Amino acid sequence: MAISVVVFDAFGTLVQIGERRSPYRKLMQWMRANGRRPQTSDAGRIMSQPGGLADVANLFDLSPPVDLLAAWEAELHAELATVKLFPDSLPTIARLRNAGYRIGLCSNLAAPYGTPVKALLPSLDAYAWSYEAGAVKPEPGIYRYLLDRLGCAASDVLFIGDTPAADLDGPLTFGMSARLIDRKAGQTLDKVLDDM
Structure with missing residues (x-):
């Protein structure tokens, strides 16, 4: 056909992306520094659920400090503004x-x-x-x-x-x-x- x-x-x-800030990578680095061993399936789990950064942290049963999460959210919004x-x-x-x-x-x-x-x-x-x-x-x-x-x-x-x-x-x-x-x-x- x-x-x-x-x-x-x-x-x-x-x-x-015009200006990469990589907030999801920063979240994953924080999770690793706080005892969660990375898995090969992590990226797929993140991209196959409908939430944002806080939802990803919850998905992995972790709670980053509120100020860090807010900083990553700000970086995410700044990065999204450069998508072209x-x-x-x-x-x-x-x-x-x-x-x-x-x-x-x-x-x-x-x-x-x-x-x-x-x-x-x-x-x-x-x-x-x-x-x-x-x-x-x-x-x-x-x-x-x-x-x-x-x-x-x-x-x-x-x-x-x-x-x-x-x-x-x-x-x-x-x-x-x-x-x-x-x-x-x-x-x-x-x-x-x-x-x-």
Whole structure:
């Protein structure tokens, strides 16, 4: 079947953070310093629940000092204020829409990051946020969630992102087509989509 839907990852693909403050990393460092051993599943647990920083601390049964939590919240809001689109994101989406493709977004992220991304990309055909799907890429649950929102088959989708396991291997295993973009090397969306 021919591709009729193009799905993008968010950060590193369509959007970027202008000024990183890494409040979630600071929370995790505090948790480690206060006796919680990091687990490989920690990032997935954080990104598959709908809350913010305080909810993450509660998820791990820890209570940071109120002043520290407030400082991390301030850093989070400052970081979110710097979220912006790559210059080619909107023109590429417009070109694909004009060619008849539907557009989706599928992203692993902590819940607070979804709001600025959706504000920058308000009218896509479907959004699959890890914190709403309850699963993170490359887990099949998030791709199933995406397809349910799009109402299409996996074979209808071309997935584009910047992380091999989440945006290439996961979608391919699930039956989608997939391509990687390397923004750090200066690659643009036009280059990734040049044969469509």
